[in-house]
Amino acid sequence: MQIYLPIADLPVNIFVILAIGLAVGFISGMFGIGGGFLMTPLLIFLGVTPAVAVASVTGHIAASSMSGAASYWRRNAVDVALVFMLLAGGLVGTVVGVWLFTLLRSLGHLDLTIGLSYVVLLCVVGALMVTESLRAIIRSRQGKPVELRRPGSHTWFHGLPFKVRFKRSRIYVSAIPVWAIGFIIGFVGAVMGIGGGFLLVPMLIYLLRVPTATVIGTSMVLTLVTMASATVLHAVTNHLVDALLALLLMVGGVIGAQFGARAGARISGEWLRLLLGLLVLAVGIRFALNLVLTPDELYFLRPLEGGQ
């Protein structure tokens, strides 16, 4: 069944969009990430222009984060203090990111920068997650206890000042790395058009030692706040949010996220991290191939604003 998308100016098969929403929603519910880094390339592949894709996906991510966040909230698995602390850094990061985005666009290197940052970021994060989780799996196979929080293994920034106690997560860390993580997420989100959940979850686990119990709920609430505001910002600044596309993606996404969350609860933490690492790595390699392989067409077209 075909439906015409009003802002994307494109007819699409309604079931294809619902299926994409469902699949990405499943993954986002399973790993507690927004899934923007998967959804945006998929929509571009369907023929939606990158700008409309990035703008509309924010709505979908907000919806699937909301559905996940509500479940975690009821289970009291959200660290509100940590969310606020991360948001403080995230706000500054977003402003700096938007500034860089505008600068790069005026220099004409935005596409290449986005492509390269996807490759570097996804490959590095994916490879790190795969090696770490494999090590954890091997360790547990050998009968040694799986221990994510190694009490003695304090890193250098545990010595930093402005220590804050996050009661819900039972961690006592300096506010500086928390702000820094928030800043990076906000910055990356603005430049690359992604929620940054796949970065946030490992950073919270490995750097701040946030326990698995609260990490996903906390990440989802943060994603929810940033993506809901990004939807409004995108709508106001460039009028490119396709509400119909967003609604279709949301409906598929929230249902998928529920099933994903249940599937995720049945898999042990290190296997979950291995799967997510492989997925992130695969998308990163796909982007790398895009940059290296000879394209079908050496020329391509892009409509400019203000053509009348």
Next chain:
Amino acid sequence: MRSRLATLGVALAALALATPAAAERVIASVSNHRVQVSSSFTGEELVLFGSIEHTPNDPERRGGYDLIATVSGPRQNLETFRRDRVLGIWVNVDSRVFDNVPAYLAVLANRPLDMITNGETLRRLQLGLANVVLLQRAAVTIADSSLDDPFRLNFLKLRQKQQLYREATNGITFLTPTLYRATIPLPAESPTGDYEVDVRLFADGAPIARTTSAFEVYKTGIEQVVTSAARDHSFVYGLTTAMMALLTGWLASIVFRRD
């Protein structure tokens, strides 16, 4: 540029002198002047039809009549990039902006253009995709580049691949020697706006009459409501979309609640 203007001037004068001799008229109309884009729009085919009126006084046309119809859509600025390999990765190395070019362009005729008239006339009247003027902008200068410029050729190729530009030399059918019919295919991606139809009548290789028609492609129903809301009330629109997202997510968590 000056010599081109001069040629154009001479050509126009010749045309002005030539026209009164022929009294034939060409009449054209399209089957639908207002094409609606609703949520079920997957493209449409318009019928262009008309006839040639002639009087017994007109000179005898041994070669019969020929028609070339050009359908051009709303104007658009399009940037064309050329990619090349730099240090192993594909980078946009060069770009041109095509200024104010039709977002949709269809050239329909009853037989191959070069059989209807000579190349000089086709170029002068900008008939056929190979001859249409496309203004290019590189950095700050605006120029109408040569007809075999690689940017121009690739631009035309990509537009034809998207089915937004086309040339069909069997697109017009003569039902009788003076009655014709053609189909204007509008793909689903056709931009909204005003479309012009320009029909030129040829006899024995010379343009003898011309007429125009027009139609409009516009959004209706929910498509129109969403488009105008996104443009005119962007803050409320964005807020509504965000609230819709939160509500959808919250509802899902209630519906699927297990405890």
